[in-house]
Amino acid sequence: MAKDTWAIRLRQPDLAQQITPGQFFMLRPADGSDPLLGRPFALYDTYTDEDGRLTGVEFGFVVVGKLTSLMTRWKVGDTVEVWGPLGNGFPVPSAKHLICVAGGIGQTPFMAVAAESLGLKHYGSPYRQLPELPDSVTLCYGVRSQEYLSGLDDFALPGLHINVATDDGSYGHHGFVTELVQQQLDGDEQDIEVYCCGPEPMMKAVAEVCSGASVKCWMSLETPMACGFGACFSCVTKVKEDDGTWDYRRTCVEGPVFEAERLVL
Numbered sequence: 307m308a309k310d311t312w313a314i315r316l317r318q319p320d321l322a323q324q325i326t327p328g329q330f331f332m333l334r335p336a337d338g339s340d341p342l343l344g345r346p347f348a349l350y351d352t353y354t355d356e357d358g359r360l361t362g363v364e365f366g367f368v369v370v371g372k373l374t375s376l377m378t379r380w381k382v383g384d385t386v387e388v389w390g391p392l393g394n395g396f397p398v399p400s401a402k403h404l405i406c407v408a409g410g411i412g413q414t415p416f417m418a419v420a421a422e423s424l425g426l427k428h429y430g431s432p433y434r435q436l437p438e439l440p441d442s443v444t445l446c447y448g449v450r451s452q453e454y455l456s457g458l459d460d461f462a463l464p465g466l467h468i469n470v471a472t473d474d475g476s477y478g479h480h481g482f483v484t485e486l487v488q489q490q491l492d493g494d495e496q497d498i499e500v501y502c503c504g505p506e507p508m509m510k511a512v513a514e515v516c517s518g519a520s521v522k523c524w525m526s527l528e529t530p531m532a533c534g535f536g537a538c539f540s541c542v543t544k545v546k547e548d549d550g551t552w553d554y555r556r557t558c559v560e561g562p563v564f565e566a567e568r569l570v571l
């Protein structure tokens with residue numbers, strides 16, 4: 307897809323039928339014990355066969371360690387172990403303007419979010435219904451430099467507004483993606499909602515921008531996970547309670563998507 311960035315399609319019709327935008331699945335090699343634990347990956351999109359039947363899921367990943375390095379050597383026809391769909395995913399959009407904010411490989415959940423909220427695709431079984439589509443959908447996408455931009459051709463969806471920022475100015479706005487978000491919020495009187503996924507410092511900055519503009523923001527966390535289904539508590543994050551205290555919540559079952567104002571970042 308881009309520098310150090312790959313995409314894989316997994317043939318798994320059941321998963322493709324059930325999964326919704328922002329949900330994820332766990333993946334590990336079918337053979338051997340290295341790595342022993344699965345790793346989480348977000349749905350990029352579902353795909354169909356030539357007869358239009360939902361056939362599997364596609365995901366994008368950046369090579370960072372053991373499994374992602376191994377995955378670059380997987381070949382067509384290999385068998386892998388996968389379990390999902392997991393997590394809550396993004397809620398159905400409820401504002402007139404949905405702004406998706408992605409940092410780096412945090413763009414992956416927004417392909418399905420955008421396709422669904424533009425009314426181009428349905429997800430889930432039965433299909434989850436959107437009572438009303440947003441009037442506009444924008445993707446603000448920030449990466450270090452142009453060579454890390456992935457999926458721009460896929461994101462060329464009818465009706466999707468795309469704003470790109472690069473840290474080094476090699477493509478789009480020269481600066482951070484938060485500056486694009488601020489511009490969007492400054493110039494828009496509409497009812498706005500923000501969905502965000504990316505590195506933690508970037509998400510923290512987006513949360514601050516949204517809080518300053520009293521805009522609701524949902525964040526998808528990329529907390530490392532061991533089981534993915536609530537059994538090991540390796541994925542906990544601090545979440546504020548109604549009474550002002552906080553408690554740990556498992557990102558894999560109660561997340562990975564949380565309201566930004568609830569998170570103790």
Ligand SMILES: Cc1cc2nc3c(=O)[nH]c(=O)nc-3n(C[C@H](O)[C@H](O)[C@H](O)COP(=O)(O)OP(=O)(O)OC[C@H]3O[C@@H](n4cnc5c(N)ncnc54)[C@H](O)[C@@H]3O)c2cc1C
Nearest residue numbers: 345346347348366367368371372373374414528529530562
């Ligand atoms: C819900 C969810 C969805 C995700 N979706 C995607 C996706 O669509 N595409 C994608 O590329 N990645 C995604 N990730 C992150 C992905 O799971 C990790 O990159 C992956 O586990 C790394 O596995 P590895 O075996 O290659 O690295 P490891 O060998 O496990 O680790 C290598 C290095 O990366 C660090 N690391 C591992 N996981 C993370 C993490 N989550 N955040 C920061 N550093 C980490 C380790 O501390 C270590 O330094 C997602 C994570 C979550 C929780």
Ligand code: FES
Nearest residue numbers: 534536538539558
């Ligand atoms: S990853 Fe095991 S409880 Fe969340």
